[in-house]
Amino acid sequence: MAPDAPEHQPRSRPGADGAIDQRPRVVVLAERWPVGGASWVERDAESVVTRGVAAALTGSADVHVITPQGDSRTTFVDGAFSVHSLGNVLHPEVALRRSFLMEALLSSADSAQLSGAVSTRIKQWLGDCDGLWDGGSAVMSSIEPDLVMIAGHLHCGLAAIIGSDAPFVALPLCAEPNGLDLSILEPDLAAATAIMTTSEAERRDVASRVGPTGPALSNTGLLVAVNPTARQEPHSELPEPGYVLVLCPSRADDLTRPAELARLVALRFPGRVVAVVHDDALVVWRRCEAQRLGPVTRHMDLWRLMAWARCTVDLRPDRLVALRTVESMLLSTPAVVPTGGRAQRHVALSDGGLWYADAAQLLGCIESLEEDDDIGPRLGEQGRRYASEAYGSPRRFVELVTEAAGLPGRHLAVVSRP
Amino acid sequence: MGEAALRASELVEQVKERANRLVWTPPVHEPLERTLERRRLHDHPGLSFAHRHWALPDHSSESGGGPKAWVRRVVGRFVFYALRHYLQAERDLMGHLVRLNDDLAKRCDELTEAHGELLDELDSRFSGAATSQERLATMLDRGVPRPPGDRGA
Numbered sequence: 001m002a003p004d005a006p007e008h009q010p011r012s013r014p015g016a017d018g019a020i021d022q023r024p025r026v027v028v029l030a031e032r033w034p035v036g037g038a039s040w041v042e043r044d045a046e047s048v049v050t051r052g053v054a055a056a057l058t059g060s061a062d063v064h065v066i067t068p069q070g071d072s073r074t075t076f077v078d079g080a081f082s083v084h085s086l087g088n089v090l091h092p093e094v095a096l097r098r099s100f101l102m103e104a105l106l107s108s109a110d111s112a113q114l115s116g117a118v119s120t121r122i123k124q125w126l127g128d129c130d131g132l133w134d135g136g137s138a139v140m141s142s143i144e145p146d147l148v149m150i151a152g153h154l155h156c157g158l159a160a161i162i163g164s165d166a167p168f169v170a171l172p173l174c175a176e177p178n179g180l181d182l183s184i185l186e187p188d189l190a191a192a193t194a195i196m197t198t199s200e201a202e203r204r205d206v207a208s209r210v211g212p213t214g215p216a217l218s219n220t221g222l223l224v225a226v227n228p229t230a231r232q233e234p235h236s237e238l239p240e241p242g243y244v245l246v247l248c249p250s251r252a253d254d255l256t257r258p259a260e261l262a263r264l265v266a267l268r269f270p271g272r273v274v275a276v277v278h279d280d281a282l283v284v285w286r287r288c289e290a291q292r293l294g295p296v297t298r299h300m301d302l303w304r305l306m307a308w309a310r311c312t313v314d315l316r317p318d319r320l321v322a323l324r325t326v327e328s329m330l331l332s333t334p335a336v337v338p339t340g341g342r343a344q345r346h347v348a349l350s351d352g353g354l355w356y357a358d359a360a361q362l363l364g365c366i367e368s369l370e371e372d373d374d375i376g377p378r379l380g381e382q383g384r385r386y387a388s389e390a391y392g393s394p395r396r397f398v399e400l401v402t403e404a405a406g407l408p409g410r411h412l413a414v415v416s417r418p
Numbered sequence: 419m420g421e422a423a424l425r426a427s428e429l430v431e432q433v434k435e436r437a438n439r440l441v442w443t444p445p446v447h448e449p450l451e452r453t454l455e456r457r458r459l460h461d462h463p464g465l466s467f468a469h470r471h472w473a474l475p476d477h478s479s480e481s482g483g484g485p486k487a488w489v490r491r492v493v494g495r496f497v498f499y500a501l502r503h504y505l506q507a508e509r510d511l512m513g514h515l516v517r518l519n520d521d522l523a524k525r526c527d528e529l530t531e532a533h534g535e536l537l538d539e540l541d542s543r544f545s546g547a548a549t550s551q552e553r554l555a556t557m558l559d560r561g562v563p564r565p566p567g568d569r570g571a
Contacts, residue, residue, distance in 0.1 A: 260558055267551040270544075288547040351426040359558035360437035361430075368433055378424045 024146035024407060026061040028054045029136075029161065031090075031152055033067040033083060045318040046173050049198050050151040052222050053171055054081060056401035057149075064143050066161070068132045075139075084139045088132050102154065136161035147405060150187050158187060169405050170195045170215075174206050175319035177340075190214055196404045198222040198321055199390075201345040218404035222321060224391040226330045230303035237293050238284065238305065243273035244366060245309035245333075247324055249316045252278040252292060258315040261359060265313065266290070268363050272370070275305060307331040310376055311353070311369050313362070317343035326391050329353070329383035334376050336365045352383020442555040444548035450537045459523040459530075472516040476505050 034047035054063050058080040065078075070085030077083070140148075140161055148162060153172040162168060170192035189195060189206070192215045197203040203219040210217065234241065246265055250256040259278070266274040266285035274285040282293040282305075296302050302324075306312050312328035313336040322343035325335045329346065335353035337343035347353040354365040369376045459465070478494025480487060498505070 257558065260554055264551065264554045264558060267547050267554070270547065288543060348426060351423055354426055354430055354433065356430075356433070358437070359555055360440045360442075361433055364433035364437045364440070365430070367436075368429055375424065375429070379426065382423060 024061040025143055026054075026057050026063045026147045026149060026405075026407075027140060027143055027145040028057075028063060028065045028149045028151055029133075029155075029158070030054075030065060030067050031132075031155065032069055033065050033078075033085075045175075045320040045323050046152065048323060049173060049222060049321060050171065052397075053151070053196065053198070053220065053401055054149070055079075056220075056223070056398045057405060057407065059398055060402050060407045061147070064139075064145070066133075066136050066139055068136075073135055084136075086133065086135045086139075088134055090132060098154070131160075132157045133161040147407065149405065150192075153187065153189065155187065165191075167193045169193055172197070172206055173320055174202055174209075175342075177205060194218065194404055194406060196220050196401065199342060199346070200349070201342050202320070216404075218400065220400040220404050221390045221397055223394050223397045224321075224323060224326045224330060224387070226303050226327050227300055230300065230307040230331060233304065234308045235301055235304040237282065238273065238275055238308065240273060241308045242310045243275050243308075244269065244311060244313065245305050246274060246276045246313040247315060248276050248278050250279060252276075252281040252283050261315055261362060264359060265363065265366065269366065269370070272310075275309070277302065277305065303327065303331060306333050309333050311336050311366065313337075313366070314343060317341060322346055325353075326387050329380075329387035330392055332377075332380040332384040334369065334379035334383060336362065336369075346386070347383070350383045350386030351379065352386055353379055442552050444552040447541070447544045447548050449541050452534070452537060459526045460520075462523065465519060465523055468516045468519060472512045474505070474509060474512070476502070476509065 028050070030050045032047055032050075034051055054065065057063050063081050065081050065083045066086065067083065068086045068088040068090065070087045071089070072087040073085065074087070075082060075084045137160060148166065148168040149171055150158070150162075150168050151171045151173060153170070153174065168187065168191075170187060170189050172189060172195060174197070189210050194216045195206060195210065195214075195218070197206055197217070197219050198221060200219050203217060207214075207217055244265060246262045248258045248262040250259045252259070262274075262276045262278075262283075266276065267288060270288045276283045276285070277296050280295050282296050284291045284293060296305065306328045309328075311334045312324070314322070314325050314328070315338070317323075317325050317337055319341060322337070322341065325337055325343040325346055328335045329350065329352045335343070335347055337347055337353065337355050339355045339357045344355045347355055354368065356362040356365050369379075477498050478491060480490045480494050
């Protein structure tokens with residue numbers, strides 16, 4: 001168990017037929033809850049992490065999710081979860097205002113130490129989302145949770161659902177270096193009984209914010225699943241192995257910097273097939289000529305593209321976990337990533353790929369892998385070892401999460417009253 | 419004994435050194451080699467000759483007086499009469515062969531022309547790609563956005 005992490009003892013409560021339910025009840029408060037979706041593009045890292053951590057708790061507890069999203073107030077079963085949708089949709093204008101505000105604050109180094117007064121003012125600006133959690137306290141009362149987990153740290157109006165002195169476990173989903181964004185909104189991490197992070201880099205960033213005397217802080221890692229059969233059969237449109245795969249988070253016709261970098265790679269290596277995964281198309285470059293194919297929506301197709309590539313260039317990894325980078329490493333394909341983010345920390349920690357600071361270095365990284373056929377497989381294998389250990393073991397992940405949450409390791413599902 | 423670990427940081431240092439020396443000049447593109455004969459096959463002298471001489475004689479053209487000439491005429495008529503079916507078939511065959519050659523020459527000329535155009539297009543595309551690459555690279559390296567309305571190459 002993580003040092004100082006409290007163990008949550010489940011309260012016995014009568015079940016529907018007089019039985020005593022001894023499984024603890026966990027409530028996860030999440031602003032967004034992913035309920036499926038065919039495309040991997042739609043699954044952002046925050047949602048994947050929230051669902052993954054909640055799933056790890058289902059072995060030891062009944063997990064209830066309370067989320068403001070949804071069109072109406074309803075409860076439904078989503079796999080192992082009971083999801084209580086409050087139907088309080090965040091108005092798009094408020095969401096946009098919040099995004100602008102966050103970007104503005106984060107773009108200034110001085111915002112790292114926001115005073116309480118400034119935070120209050122910011123909360124006033126965001127006052128429209130006070131009603132976001134309306135109805136949640138009634139749901140909370142009906143569940144009587146043994147443990148509350150708050151996913152994310154950019155909440156507002158949480159006071160409507162959880163008391164200011166109520167214990168909770170935080171899953172802060174901190175994406176900024178040095179925890180720059182952690183002091184702006186809710187919850188106050190210093191008040192948490194335990195904090196969970198999903199990478200060592202995130203743990204360090206959060207630790208730099210909460211300090212050594214803060215709550216128990218644990219890195220649980222994450223379970224990032226890839227289908228190993230992706231190595232058995234190539235993508236139908238790219239039967240030849242050894243191409244350069246570029247993950248470009250923009251539309252094929254856009255003139256964004258990532259799209260321009262992808263074009264530069266394709267033009268620089270006319271003798272090599274370059275496959276660029278855009279949001280709306282897979283563009284395959286052969287001899288400076290682009291062939292536009294349908295978008296890559298199935299996760300299996302993306303994994304196949306990764307598994308058969310010489311390297312995966314992740315032009316803009318997600319800031320929280322760098323999921324695509326980890327997936328590429330799990331498939332033994334070296335990753336080439338921009339410097340200064342979580343993706344680079346994965347790659348540097350594992351020696352599972354290379355990183356670049358500008359266009360020239362990006363081309364240099366690919367050239368290095370081109371020139372020596374030995375380098376790519378060796379980096380790929382080193383990356384696979386790291387990713388398998390940190391992100392490929394379900395048992396380890398579940399143990400770490402339950403331990404960090406302070407849940408007892410073993411429970412009887414339902415015990416009859418004697 | 420396991421293989422020594424490959425240090426990514428060392429490789430990145432090498433990449434940085436090389437990148438610092440990199441000069442964004444367009445890659446030099448030599449025009450693609452034109453190995454095919456560019457002369458039109460339709461103008462080949464052999465084809466003109468075939469056009470002029472494909473129709474072989476189908477009757478005796480012996481003229482003159484005297485018993486020898488009379489004998490040659492009679493024999494000639496006899497021979498041409500006896501071989502008339504064969505000669506007609508051969509005439510048809512020759513006609514078809516000449517027409518076929520004519521079409522082949524025309525098709526050859528068209529393919530040669532298309533190949534030449536393709537080579538020209540490839541030359542132009544590679545040159546354009548080289549220029550684009552330099553422009554893109556310089557722009558990305560300096561962090562300068564495209565000017566408004568510039569959709570790139």
